[in-house]
Amino acid sequence: MAIEVISIGNELLSGSVLNTNVAIMGQRFLSHGFAIDRVTLLPDDFSLLKEGIKEAMRRSAYVITTGGLGPTGDDLTRDVIAELFQRPLICDRDVAEDLIKRFTSNFSTLQNQTKVPQGSTVLYNPIGTAPGFILTHKKSTLIALPGVSMQMEAMLSSVVPYLEKSCPKNFYSTSLYLCLLVEEQVDPFLRTLEKEYSGLQIGICPSLGVLALFVRAPNITTLNRVVEKITQSFSSYLFSTVSKRIEERIQEWMIAHKKSLVCAESCTGGHLSARLTAISGASSYFLGGVVSYSNSLKISLLHVSPESLRSYGAVSREVVIEMAQGALALADADYSLAISGIAGPCGGSDDKPVGTVWGAIATKKETFSGKICAQKGARREIVNEYSTTFLFSILWRYLQYNIKPFHDSY
Amino acid sequence: MAIEVISIGNELLSGSVLNTNVAIMGQRFLSHGFAIDRVTLLPDDFSLLKEGIKEAMRRSAYVITTGGLGPTGDDLTRDVIAELFQRPLICDRDVAEDLIKRFTSNFSTLQNQTKVPQGSTVLYNPIGTAPGFILTHKKSTLIALPGVSMQMEAMLSSVVPYLEKSCPKNFYSTSLYLCLLVEEQVDPFLRTLEKEYSGLQIGICPSLGVLALFVRAPNITTLNRVVEKITQSFSSYLFSTVSKRIEERIQEWMIAHKKSLVCAESCTGGHLSARLTAISGASSYFLGGVVSYSNSLKISLLHVSPESLRSYGAVSREVVIEMAQGALALADADYSLAISGIAGPCGGSDDKPVGTVWGAIATKKETFSGKICAQKGARREIVNEYSTTFLFSILWRYLQYNIKPFHDSY
Numbered sequence: 001m002a003i004e005v006i007s008i009g010n011e012l013l014s015g016s017v018l019n020t021n022v023a024i025m026g027q028r029f030l031s032h033g034f035a036i037d038r039v040t041l042l043p044d045d046f047s048l049l050k051e052g053i054k055e056a057m058r059r060s061a062y063v064i065t066t067g068g069l070g071p072t073g074d075d076l077t078r079d080v081i082a083e084l085f086q087r088p089l090i091c092d093r094d095v096a097e098d099l100i101k102r103f104t105s106n107f108s109t110l111q112n113q114t115k116v117p118q119g120s121t122v123l124y125n126p127i128g129t130a131p132g133f134i135l136t137h138k139k140s141t142l143i144a145l146p147g148v149s150m151q152m153e154a155m156l157s158s159v160v161p162y163l164e165k166s167c168p169k170n171f172y173s174t175s176l177y178l179c180l181l182v183e184e185q186v187d188p189f190l191r192t193l194e195k196e197y198s199g200l201q202i203g204i205c206p207s208l209g210v211l212a213l214f215v216r217a218p219n220i221t222t223l224n225r226v227v228e229k230i231t232q233s234f235s236s237y238l239f240s241t242v243s244k245r246i247e248e249r250i251q252e253w254m255i256a257h258k259k260s261l262v263c264a265e266s267c268t269g270g271h272l273s274a275r276l277t278a279i280s281g282a283s284s285y286f287l288g289g290v291v292s293y294s295n296s297l298k299i300s301l302l303h304v305s306p307e308s309l310r311s312y313g314a315v316s317r318e319v320v321i322e323m324a325q326g327a328l329a330l331a332d333a334d335y336s337l338a339i340s341g342i343a344g345p346c347g348g349s350d351d352k353p354v355g356t357v358w359g360a361i362a363t364k365k366e367t368f369s370g371k372i373c374a375q376k377g378a379r380r381e382i383v384n385e386y387s388t389t390f391l392f393s394i395l396w397r398y399l400q401y402n403i404k405p406f407h408d409s410y
Numbered sequence: 411m412a413i414e415v416i417s418i419g420n421e422l423l424s425g426s427v428l429n430t431n432v433a434i435m436g437q438r439f440l441s442h443g444f445a446i447d448r449v450t451l452l453p454d455d456f457s458l459l460k461e462g463i464k465e466a467m468r469r470s471a472y473v474i475t476t477g478g479l480g481p482t483g484d485d486l487t488r489d490v491i492a493e494l495f496q497r498p499l500i501c502d503r504d505v506a507e508d509l510i511k512r513f514t515s516n517f518s519t520l521q522n523q524t525k526v527p528q529g530s531t532v533l534y535n536p537i538g539t540a541p542g543f544i545l546t547h548k549k550s551t552l553i554a555l556p557g558v559s560m561q562m563e564a565m566l567s568s569v570v571p572y573l574e575k576s577c578p579k580n581f582y583s584t585s586l587y588l589c590l591l592v593e594e595q596v597d598p599f600l601r602t603l604e605k606e607y608s609g610l611q612i613g614i615c616p617s618l619g620v621l622a623l624f625v626r627a628p629n630i631t632t633l634n635r636v637v638e639k640i641t642q643s644f645s646s647y648l649f650s651t652v653s654k655r656i657e658e659r660i661q662e663w664m665i666a667h668k669k670s671l672v673c674a675e676s677c678t679g680g681h682l683s684a685r686l687t688a689i690s691g692a693s694s695y696f697l698g699g700v701v702s703y704s705n706s707l708k709i710s711l712l713h714v715s716p717e718s719l720r721s722y723g724a725v726s727r728e729v730v731i732e733m734a735q736g737a738l739a740l741a742d743a744d745y746s747l748a749i750s751g752i753a754g755p756c757g758g759s760d761d762k763p764v765g766t767v768w769g770a771i772a773t774k775k776e777t778f779s780g781k782i783c784a785q786k787g788a789r790r791e792i793v794n795e796y797s798t799t800f801l802f803s804i805l806w807r808y809l810q811y812n813i814k815p816f817h818d819s820y
Contacts (some may be wrong), residue, residue, distance in 0.1 A: 011624060013446045014436045014583075015434060015436025015438075015439075015440065015446075016437070016585060016624055017615050018429075019428075019429055020428060022425060022429065023425035023429075025425060030424050035424065036423045038453075039422075040448065040449065042448060043447065052448075109594055150788065184519060190483075191482075201420075203419075203454065205427050207427065269686070269687025270675075270680035270685075270686075270699070271680065273679055273684075273703075274678070277681075278681075278790070280756060280790055286704075287706065288679075288702050288703035288704050290700055290711070291680065291700070291701065293687060293696055293697060293698035294696075294698050330710065344690070346691070379560070380688070
C-alpha cells in the first residue's frame with residue numbers, strides 16, 4: 001500500500017472528538033492524485049502505538065501519524081517513535097528559537113516541544129507548539145503531525161510537496177455533487193459507465209439532500225469523458241465538481257448578477273443563515289435576516305399577521321409566505337428565503353408530525369411555497385440540515401435554470 | 411483486545427465524508443462501560459476488506475463493521491463476510507416481509523437487501539433497508555451494521571444489550587467539560603492525580619474554548635473521588651459531565667428561572683442562534699434574534715445609530731453595545747447577546763486584524779462588553795465557533811455564579 005494514516009488519541013476512540021483529520025487530509029491528497037489506503041485509530045497507549053506503527057511501516061510506503069505530539073502526559077508519539085527506530089530525541093535549535101519568539105512567557109513549559117528524533121526532517125508548526133517531522137526507515141517513510149486539526153492542516157502545505165516529489169501519482173479523480181436526487185436514481189447509469197471504461201471506479205455517497213459521486217479513472221481522457229457523460233445525464237441537478245455546499249453556487253450567482261438575499265427562519269433557528277455566511281464573501285450579497293423563533297418576533301419584525309398564526313399555525317404555507325414577504329421588505333432585497341417547521345423531537349402532532357417543514361422563496365414579483373419533505377423519523381439536526389439544503393437546491397435551480405421552485409416532484 | 415471497529419467506504423478515506431459512526435458508537439459504548447480499542451478504515455475493495463476483517467477477528471473478541479451493506483454496486487461487506495466464513499447468503503423471510511411492508515413500490519430493487527449470512531442473528535434496521543447481523547466464528551463475534559449514521563445509531567439499541575450480556579465491563583468512566591481554560595492550566599494537577607490513584611487515566615482534549623477531560627478509573631470509588639477533586643479545583647469552570655455544549659446549561663438555567671434570551675449577530679451570521687436552537691426545548695426561553703449582517707439591518711432592526719457605525723465601525727465596543735440593547739428591546743427579553751467581528755479571511759486591517767471580535771451581554775439593568783480573543787490566524791469558522799463558545803461561557807458564569815462578564819482575564 002502507498003499511504004496509510006494512524007490517528008492517535010483516546011478521545012477519538014471514545015467518540016468525544018470527531019476524527020476530522022482524515023477527512024481534511026483525504027480531500028487535500030485527492031486533489032493531488034494521492035489516496036489514503038487505510039486508516040487506523042489507536043489509543044494513547046505506548047505498546048499498542050509501537051506495535052501499530054511498526055505494522056503500518058511494514059505494510060505501507062508512507063505512514064502518517066496525527067496526534068500525541070503535545071506537551072501533556074498523554075502525548076506519547078514522539079517517545080514511541082524514538083524507541084521504535086532507536087533515534088534519540090534531540091533539541092532542534094531552529095524550533096527552539098521559533099518557540100521562544102512566539103511563546104516567550106511560557107517557554108519553560110514548552111522545552112519538550114523542541115525535541116525531534118535524531119536524523120529526521122523537521123516540519124514547522126506555524127500555529128501551535130508541536131513540530132512535526134519526517135523520518136525514513138528502510139523502505140518506508142514516517143510523517144508525524146500534530147492532532148489539532150488546524151495545525152495538522154497548516155502543515156499539509158509542507159507534506160504535499162514532499163509527497164509530490166517522492167510518491168507516484170497513480171490515478172485521476174474528481175467529485176461531482178448532485179442535488180434533489182437519491183442513490184437509486186443514479187446508480188444503474190454509473191454501473192453501466194464502470195462496465196464501459198476499464199479501471200473506472202465511481203462511489204456514491206448520499207448525505208442529507210446531496211449526492212456526492214467520487215470518480216477515479218486511470219487516465220485523464222477517461223476521467224473527462226466520464227464526467228461529460230454524467231453531466232449530460234443529470235445536467236440541472238449537478239451543481240458542483242468541487243464542493244458539496246450548494247450555497248456557494250447561490251453566492252456566485254447572486255454576486256455575478258448583483259442581487260441580494262435575506263432570510264427568515266423559524267425551525268432552523270439560524271442554521272440557514274449560518275450556512276450562507278460560513279462562506280467567505282457572503283456579505284457581498286447576503287444582507288442578513290431574522291431568526292423568528294417566537295411568534296412575537298414573527299409579528300413584530302416580519303409583520304406576519306396574528307390572524308394567520310391563529311388560523312393556520314406557525315408551521316403552515318400561509319405563515320411561511322408572509323415570513324418570506326416580510327423578510328424581503330426588511331431590507332429591500334431581491335430574493336428572500338423563509339422556512340418554518342417542526343424539527344422535533346417534541347412539538348409534533350397527527351396533523352403536523354415531526355419533520356413537517358414549509359418553505360418559501362419570494363422575489364419582488366412572486367412568491368413560491370411548498371412543503372419540504374424531510375426524512376420521516378429524522379432527528380432535529382437532520383430535519384434542519386436536509387430542509388436547508390432542499391431550499392437552497394430549489395433556489396439554485398430557479399436562479400440558474402429558471403426551474404420553478406416547488407413545482408417538481410422530487 | 412475486546413472491541414474493534416472496521417469502518418468501510420472509499421468516501422471515508424477520500425475525506426468526502428466524515429466518519430461520525432465511530433464517535434456515535436464510542437460515546438454510546440462508554441456510557442455502558444465498554445471501550446473501542448481500535449478502529450480501521452478500509453476502502454470498498456473485496457480483498458482488502460477480506461484481509462482486514464480476518465486480521466481483526468484474530469485480534470479482537472468483538473469486531474463491528476459499519477458500511478458496505480447498501481444495495482449499490484460498491485457495497486461488498488455482505489459478500490466478503492459470506493466468502494470469508496463460508497456462510498452462503500440466504501433470504502431472511504422476516505426481513506423480506508418488513509421491507510415489503512415499508513417499501514412496497516421499490517421492493518424489486520431491494521431483493522438483495524433481504525439476504526444475510528446463514529446462521530447469523532439478524533439485526534433489524536428500523537429506518538433504512540439494510541439489515542445488520544451478528545455472526546460468531548471461533549472465539550470472535552462479528553457485528554455488521556450499515557454505514558448510514560442514522561441507521562447505524564438506531565441499531566445500536568440492539569447491539570448494546572447484546573454486548574452487555576456477553577462482554578465484561580472493565581472500567582468506570584466519565585467526562586468533564588471545562589470552559590475558559592487551556593491545557594497547561596489543568597495538566598499538572600491531573601498528572602498528580604494519576605500518580606495518586608493506580609489505574610487512573612485522564613485524557614485532555616482541547617477544542618475551541620472547551621477543554622474535555624476523559625476520566626477512566628478501575629472502580630467506581632476511585633472515579634467518584636477523582637471527579638470530586640477535579641470539581642473542587644476548577645469549580646466555576648466546570649460546566650458539565652455529559653455534554654460539551656455549554657449552551658445546554660444556559661438553557662437549563664433560563665428555563666429554571668423563567669427568563670428569556672434574544673441575540674444580535676454580525677460576524678457569526680446565525681451560528682450563535684443555531685447553536686442555541688440545536689437543543690430541543692430552546693423555544694421555551696430563546697425568542698430569536700437578528701442576523702444583522704449588513705449595516706442597514708443593524709440600523710433598521712436593532713436601532714444602532716448610523717453615527718456610531720461611521721465613527722467606530724461595525725466591529726467596535728460602541729456598536730456591539732447598541733446591538734445588544736437593540737436586541738433586548740426587540741422582544742422585551744431578560745437577556746441579550748451581541749457579537750460583531752472580523753471572521754476573515756478578508757476584511758482585516760492593521761487596526762482590526764482578522765479575529766478581532768467584540769461581544770456584549772445586556773440585561774434590563776446593565777450592559778457588559780469586551781473583546782473576545784479568538785486565536786490569531788484562525789480560519790473563519792474557528793473564529794466564529796470560538797467566539798460563540800466564549801460568549802456562552804461568560805454568560806453561563808454570570809448566570810450561575812454572578813461572575814461579571816469580561817472582567818476576568820482568561
